[in-house]
Amino acid sequence: xxxxxxxxxxxxxxxxxxxxxxxxxxxxxxxxxxxxxxxxxxxxxxxxxxxxxxxxxxxxxxxxxxxxxxxxxxxxxxxxxxxxxxxxxxxxxxxxxxxxxxxxxxxxxxxxxxxxxxxxxxxxxxxxxxxxxxxxxxxxxxxxxxxxxxxxxxxxxxxxxxxxxxxxxxxxxxxxxxxxxxxxxxxxxxxxxxxxxxxxxxxxxxxxxxxxxxxxxxxxxxxxxxxxxxxxxxxxxxxxxxxxxxxxxxxxxxxxxxxxxxxxxxxxxxxxxxxxxxxxxxxxxxxxxxxxxxxxxxxxxxxxxxxxxxxxxxxxxxxxxxxxxxxxxxxxxxxxxxxxxxxxxxxxxxxxxxxxxxxxxxxxxxxxxxxxxxxxxxxxxxxxxxxxxxxxxxxxxxxxxxxxxxxxxxxxxxxxxxxxxxxxxxxxxxxxxxxxxxxxxxxxxxxxxxxx
Numbered sequence: 117x118x119x120x121x122x123x124x125x126x127x128x129x130x131x132x133x134x135x136x137x138x139x140x141x142x143x144x145x146x147x148x149x150x151x152x153x154x155x156x157x158x159x160x161x162x163x164x165x166x167x168x169x170x171x172x173x174x175x176x177x178x179x180x181x182x183x184x185x186x187x188x189x190x191x192x193x194x195x196x197x198x199x200x201x202x203x204x205x206x207x208x209x210x211x212x213x214x215x216x217x218x219x220x221x222x223x224x225x226x227x228x229x230x231x232x233x234x235x236x237x238x239x240x241x242x243x244x245x246x247x248x249x250x251x252x253x254x255x256x257x258x259x260x261x262x263x264x265x266x267x268x269x270x271x272x273x274x275x276x277x278x279x280x281x282x283x284x285x286x287x288x289x290x291x292x293x294x295x296x297x298x299x300x301x302x303x304x305x306x307x308x309x310x311x312x313x314x315x316x317x318x319x320x321x322x323x324x325x326x327x328x329x330x331x332x333x334x335x336x337x338x339x340x341x342x343x344x345x346x347x348x349x350x351x352x353x354x355x356x357x358x359x360x361x362x363x364x365x366x367x368x369x370x371x372x373x374x375x376x377x378x379x380x381x382x383x384x385x386x387x388x389x390x391x392x393x394x395x396x397x398x399x400x401x402x403x404x405x406x407x408x409x410x411x412x413x414x415x416x417x418x419x420x421x422x423x424x425x426x427x428x429x430x431x432x433x434x435x436x437x438x439x440x441x442x443x444x445x446x447x448x449x450x451x452x453x454x455x456x457x458x459x460x461x462x463x464x465x466x467x468x469x470x471x472x473x474x475x476x477x478x479x480x481x482x483x484x485x486x487x488x489x490x491x492x493x494x495x496x497x498x499x500x501x502x503x504x505x506x507x508x509x510x511x512x513x514x515x516x517x518x519x520x521x522x523x524x525x526x527x528x529x530x531x532x533x534x535x536x537x538x539x540x541x542x543x544x545x546x547x548x549x550x551x552x553x554x555x556x557x558x559x560x561x562x563x564x565x566x567x568x
Contacts, residue, residue, distance in 0.1 A: 168224035228517035279432035305369030336423025
């Protein structure tokens with residue numbers, strides 16, 4: 117387990133001033149209605165505007181908009197407006213709101229947004245209050261929202277989405293291999309490809325799932341984009357070893373289709389019965405269950421594969437809310453986040469185990485819930501998540517997420533490096549050198565701007 121970082125309250129904030137500014141006096145932890153002191157009748161009703169993605173699980177959006185938000189708004193005499201957009205529109209919408217200096221009070225990203233640090237408030241007091249009420253957050257949340265250079269929390273994370281292995285049990289049983297390590301994946305995947313002509317589905321494209329999956333393999337091999345102090349470390353023997361491994365994995369068990377994938381390609385591959393393994397959130401298994409796709413009962417989950425150095429993967433998605441400096445209702449936005457975390461057990465269930473809590477004590481029976489799911493076949497399919505915090509980490513590990521990591525993630529430097537090496541358009545060391553120069557330039561730029 118990684119060392120926990122305790123949050124110190126800023127000198128300018130006391131518990132009383134937070135509660136006063138947020139207008140909060142009490143709230144229940146876990147499920148159940150919020151217990152807040154009603155506002156005086158003559159007070160003018162406030163508005164709180166929230167933007168977030170169209171959740172993969174429609175039941176979550178239904179619960180959030182039509183149950184939780186309505187109850188919270190009634191108890192806080194606040195009109196809450198929730199707008200949702202597709203995942204690919206979040207960055208452009210954020211940039212537009214920053215450019216105009218107006219928009220939503222709460223804006224949710226699905227990955228750390230440190231490039232917007234100068235346009236958001238410091239979210240430290242939200243973390244402090246949540247820790248007081250609900251216990252410590254996991255390191256993943258802190259590492260993904262805290263700038264060690266400036267000392268500012270540029271966002272607040274309530275939850276994350278793990279990125280396990282999804283695999284066809286019948287195919288892997290047939291070749292006598294369980295995908296526990298990356299070497300198992302290579303050996304078993306090549307056997308399945310030769311015997312059944314069904315490929316492994318790990319993307320090598322400029323898209324989210326490829327970005328996450330390839331970085332996870334790097335971490336298991338001991339490679340990383342930066343060190344714990346925010347210095348670039350991409351050019352290393354460990355990265356070169358990872359490049360050679362992925363090239364072999366592609367040549368032995370994959371097809372050219374992975375070079376042009378989009379974020380849902382691996383879902384479609386497995387659910388159509390045309391893939392043996394993929395790295396993804398539980399979107400694959402839940403879609404199969406909810407739509408009663410015949411192959412779904414044969415798709416099982418495994419923890420992050422172990423590499424030569426460790427068993428570790430990145431989160432698939434990370435919910436990070438930011439409050440803009442120009443937001444109209446900063447106090448209400450803060451209160452909303454604190455209250456929402458306190459009711460996260462309901463959110464976890466509404467998301468059908470898609471969103472995991474950054475404050476674990478808010479879902480104290482998580483282990484029992486994932487061990488026996490009524491939709492799953494077998495019922496303990498999701499039991500691999502009972503120790504998920506031991507094998508999931510943040511973008512930027514072993515350091516914190518930062519503006520350089522954000523830009524490198526967004527410009528597809530890593531997935532492009534792997535694609536060139538796998539395709540053979542560059543030798544692995546040449547692809548690594550080219551990516552190293554790009555990474556170094558990005559780090560230099562953000563260091564010059566004072567955010568590293």
